Amino acid sequence: MASNFIFLICLINLVAIVKSQFPTEIFIHFDCLDSGRYTSTSTYERNLNTLLSSVSPNINTNGFYNNSIGENSDRVNLIALCRADLQPSQCREYVKNATAEILKRCPNQKQASLWHEFCMVRYSNKAIFGTLAISPMRSGHSGENVTNTVVFDRELDVLLNSLHDHVAFNSSSKKFAGATRHVDDPNHPLISAFEQCTPDITSEECGDCLNKSAQYIRECCEGARGVRVLSPSCYLRFETDPDPFYNVSMVEAVSQPPTPPMPPSPQSPGNGKNTTRTIIIVILPIVVCLILALCIGIYLKTKKMRKPREKVDLDEEISTVESLQHDFGTIRVATDNFSDANKLGEGGFGVVYKGKLPNGKDIAVKRLSHDSGQGNLEFKNEVLLVARLQHRNLVRLLGFSVEGNERLLIYEWVQNGSLDRFIFDSNNPCLDWEKRYIIIGGVAKGLLYLHEDSRLRIIHRDLKASNVLLDGEMNPKISDFGMARLFVPSETQHSTSRIVGTYGYMAPEYVLHGHFSIKSDVYSFGVLILEIISGQKTYNFRNGESGDDLISCVWKNWHQETIANIIDPALRTSSGSMRDIMRCVHIGLLCVQENATDRPTMGSVVLMLSSFSLTLAVPSRPAFFMSGSFHPEISVLHKTHSSPDQSDSTTHLSTNEASMSELYPR
Structure with missing residues (x-):
């Protein structure tokens, strides 16, 4: 019986191999959404x-x-x-x-x-161009497993990591790379891997897609000797066959892979194999099956002991933390001992300085206040989580430094500083509509990543113009999006008794009741859109003698069809842009609606901004905090929290604080 079973398995494997050499069927996977x-x-x-x-x-x-x-x-x-x-x-x-x-x-x-x-x-039927799409993510894998999973996984990680940057930042217009790597495993001595992204997504988005594909291998196909991971925006495949499955000559003709491949004879997909190689590959599984039949008894009685995967993961975590940690003395020197001359700004969680590393790289260093309440281990773990959040529209956390009570966060240097300098300060060059529109779209994509696409779901809670930085090409980057995990506020995922934010940007349900959600960020984003279009701050906006705040003024002009009254005069000269400006005002009003459930998600906002054929809903009444000549912001907020059961609550307002973000695993 056992021999019949083994023979059947061998026959199935033999048929599969013959099909692969003389394909009558092509691999196909489909999703009908x-x-x-x-x-x-x-x-x-x-x-x-x-x-x-x-x-x-x-x-x-x-x-x-x-x-x-x-x-x-x-x-x-x-x-x-x-x-x-x-x-x-x-x-x-x-x-x-x-x-x-x-x-x-x-x-x-x-x-x-x-x-x-x-x-x-x-x-x-929905907008898909230039948009990262990781879902649905599908996989296919061989029916065989490798013999030494620990060694194989380690070498596979090295190979995929080496391909990652080469694919994402390939100088070729094709985002792809292929390479091979030797493995210390006599049964599977060689791994061939191939990665590719659609050319319409950014390098950072390509990297995100490939990272998630590599992570998915552990979930779907641990130990398999050949795997495909398929998503709409990227493709990953590896095999352990003696020869690479891809066309080596074509890959080498376009770009040099990061690790030198084995020198097989060039092939094109779909071409026939030479007769000698085909005979060897067809006969080989028969020999293997015979050996398997002789050893089946021993194999069934022997259990292979596996090194726990957790130990490998722990080693990787420790290695990653160590790579992020910088010497405190080096950072002190880089900032000229935290001199006032290098001081960029000060917020509720510390002071920010400009620095220059010994290799000439410019950095921004946030010197945190000493009341975090965390131990060093917890602090390092939180930094590790935040550092893994990478998107082209987020300021990147490069590392940290700890010495005694001193804790430093080291960020990438963003050349042009904050957005408020360009839209509120007349001494800086005025931004045309094209740049403002790119900024609006970039901030929307950054928030969407924090809300839906990152490994952690993050509610920023202090999105404002001063927390949006502009790089050398005026692309926006959201800053201060991960501070909550570095401090320990007394709050849950849905409510808080400690209100931290900037007046004028905070959603009404957050100010009045301490309730926050992703819709709180949507509200702040709506305010930011209206500021970018008007060129004026929401909390000190004045329209002639009316004394209306920005939101109420936009709302009135929207209904009176005189919206041009609130548009920055520098933008009114371009008639061709008015349609886009009016649509963005419309989207801004949808975001600041009083009822949080009426506000769109950031996913919907990104779609509205990218698809002009999409019909927008009619906005309902927005939330007004300031009307007429009533101006004492702190008084009205303090009164809101003066109920008997919240008599000890304290309201904290900021004009330039770091954000308080709520992070939690998906």
């Missing part, structure tokens, strides 16, 4: 068929194609990507097959994705 259906003969179907038929003849030499057709609910957006090691003729043939196959697999679906062996096709 449940987001509505279109009817036959409808406009959406005609648009979809037209778009799919245009892919093969129009896909560019980089193997990438994106296009859209139609308007409003009939609009179809499509992305196609070939594996980067294909010749253009091969690419066109494979996407032609894939575009036909996706209609068969997902009939009448308004959204679908299909991964073919050598290409990906994806279409949607």
Whole structure:
């Protein structure tokens, strides 16, 4: 019985290998997303068929194609990507097959994705261009496992890490790389890996996608000797076959991989193998199966002892923390002993200084106050969490330093300082609408990452113009987004008795009741949009003699159809931009609605900003805190917290404080 079973397994494996050498079936995985259906003969179907038929003849030499057709609910957006090691003729043939196959697999679906062996096709009735899409993430893996998981995982991590930056920051217009690595395992001595991102996403987004794909391997396919991880924005695959599965000559012709590959003979995907190699590969599993049959008894009685994965993870954690920790003396020298000449600003959690490391790199150093309430170990753990939050629209935490009661946070230096200097200070160059629109979109994407896409869900709670920094190309970066874990406020995930923020930016439910959520940040973002468009601060805005605050003034002019009255005069000269400005005012009013449930999520906001065919809802009444000549901000807030059961509550307001962010694992 056992021998029959073993023979059956061997036969199945043999058939699989023969198929791989003489393919009659191509690897295909598809997702028909449940987001509505279109009817036959409808406009959406005609648009979809037209778009799919245009892919093969129009896909560019980089193997990438994106296009859209139609308007409003009939609009179809499509992305196609070939594996980067294909010749253009091969690419066109494979996407032609894939575009036909996706209609068969997902009939009448308004959204679908299909991964073919050598290409990906994806279409949607929603905006998908230039947007990182990690979900749905799918996988496929071989039926065999490696013999030494600990050694294999360690070497695989090294290989994937080496590919990561090469793919994300590849000088080629194709975001891809392939490489091989030797493994100290006689059964699987070589790993070949290939990674690729769609060219329309940023380098940082590509890196995020590949990081999550690598993490997903541990969840789906621990120990497998070959794995594919598929997502809409990136592709990862590794195998332990004697020869790389990708076209080595094509990969080397475009870019040098970070680790030198083995020198196999060049191949193109889909070409036949030479006869000698095919015979060896076909016969080899038969020999292996015979040996397996002889050893089956011993194998069943022997249990392989595995080194706990937790120990490996712990070693990696310690190594990462050590790489982030900087010598306190070095940072002291870098800031000229924290001299006033290098002082950039001061907030509720410490003073910020400019510094220069010995290698010439500029940094920003936040010297924290001494009342954190955490031990060194807890502090290091929290820094490690925050440092892993990386997005092009977030200021990057580079490391930390600890000595006695001194705790320093070291951030990347952002050349142009804070946004408020450019929109409120007449001494600085005025930003045109194009730059302001890019800033609005970038801040929206940064908040979306904090709310939905990061490893931790973060509520910023102090988003304002002074906490948005601008790099050398005027791209926005949200700062101070992880401070709550470095301090220990008495609060839960949903409410707090300690109100920390900046007057004018705080949502009404937060000010009045201490309730906060992602919709609190949406409110602050809405205020920021209106400030960027008007060029005036919300808490000291005055419109002629009316004394109205910014939000109420925008609301009145919106209803009176005189919104041009509140637009920064520097923007009124460009008539071509008025449509975009009016739409952003509309979005800002949706974000500052009094009822938190009426406000959109940041995901919806990003979609509104990127898709002008999307119809916006009518905004309801916004929340007003300041009206007429009533101005004493602290008094009105203090009175709000003077109820008997909260008599000891203290309200803290800031004009330039670090944020208090709520972080918690997903």
